[in-house]
Amino acid sequence: MINVVVCGALGKMGRIMVDEIAGDPELSLAGAVEAPGHPGLGSKIGGVAVTADLAAAAKLADVVVDFTNPAAAIAAIEAAAAAGKAAISGATGFTAEQLASAKKAGAAIPLIISPNMSAGVNLLFKVVADVARALPDFDVEIVEMHHNKKKDSPSGTAAKLAGVVAEARPGSSVIHGREGILGPRPPAEIAVHALRGGDVVGEHAIVFAGEGERFELGHRAHSRRTFARGALRAIRFIHGKKPGFYTMADVLGLA
Structure with missing residues (x-):
């Protein structure tokens, strides 16, 4: 069983990720994270309470998955790295500097950053x-x-x-x-x-x-589930991998 923490769990993609994880016998939702001050903090999704404590949530994960924004994605990758866990981000809108920061933050862990996981x-x-x-x-x-x-x-x-x-x-x-x-x-x-x-x-x-x-x-x-299902493939691929930056081409065998 692969334990997954979803960052941005109450967003459109986050909710779909939680739903897809629930339907996958190989995956388990270990944590759901939202931004400090989010009105949904403390509520439950997928059977777990939504928290803003990213560092604590990352410790529960095998893989941290993020569908938020560049700044929050970097924070999620940093938390995953501090906990020694793999990370995947599907955030878009990275500047070149932000992308470099994200890769630097995740240099010691298995990491995938992809603007599209389809x-x-x-x-x-x-x-x-x-x-x-x-x-x-x-x-x-x-x-x-x-x-x-x-x-x-x-x-x-x-x-x-x-x-x-x-x-x-x-x-x-x-x-x-x-x-x-x-x-x-x-x-x-x-x-x-x-x-x-x-x-x-x-x-x-x-x-x-x-x-x-x-x-x-x-x-x-036609559906955001296309991206979520790609993320599920990425989770299975990256779990147990050596530290390094991987791409969806690696996940799909296209590299």
Whole structure:
């Protein structure tokens, strides 16, 4: 049995994680954490009381799972590291500095940080890299759409897709949206466009546009359970692993 502590347990993803853990015979909910001052502190979810004592909760875990925000994710990783436990974060919106801090905090433990834990999206990352290398002269445009409550823009997944293309094409530059009289599109440009509206869980499209043809790839998430089930796979993968930074590509055997 793998003991799991969920940080952000009363959020949308946290509640789904708790529900998915309850239905998995190999996993047990050992703790549920929320921010200090949260109105749900002391209530129960999945049979455990919600607490703000992250350090104490981490000691009960084999794996600490976080679906919050970058600052809270770093705190969760630090608590897991202090307790010598593995950690997984699905938070999005990390700056480069925050991501570096998170990796530094988790240097002594098994750690996964992923903007998207969907199996399909992580396969998409791999395919996009292959296409970007195979079609070096094609313009690349990335369009993402999410619900109107999403706080960060662009999505972590769109930012990752842009990074995948940029890595495959050294010398590329990433821009976000366009406005005004800009002149011809620079060939090394990777453009990211963010749409917000309704209750869209998550949609990403990558357009490779060449002379006389266009190649498109995309992914649509219909339920947040897609991300939670990816996280369950990550929990099983990381449990018992040696300290190090792992990715969802490792989890899915795509690395």
